[in-house]
Amino acid sequence: MSKRSQNTMSEGLKQQIAQELGFGDTVRQEGFGAVSSRDCGNMVKMAIQMAERNMLQ
Template identity: 40%
Template sequence: MSRRRGVMSMKCKEELAKELDFYDVVKSHGWGAIHSKDAGNMVKRAVEIAKEQLAKS
């Protein structure tokens, strides 16, 4: 079974985690330790950023 390829780069995910204030959890315990609410907020923010970038172009 193949692994899914991530859509967001690691740098992007780290920046979002810092912005949403849970990067300390990621740094000390890894991505598997974040709450599902934090993951959802990260995706929501990524979508907002993508919409903003599309509106500019």
């Protein structure tokens, strides 16, 4: 199995970040396929920021 096919973020974390960024309802109703590339990029950016904060603690 390649590294790309492994999920590194739990579904719960993805849902939480989507909610904080304002498109949680879209994800719940239509799935992540309905989320724009820009919003997905913002999710990744937020996840990286969260991980960096956790590393500093």
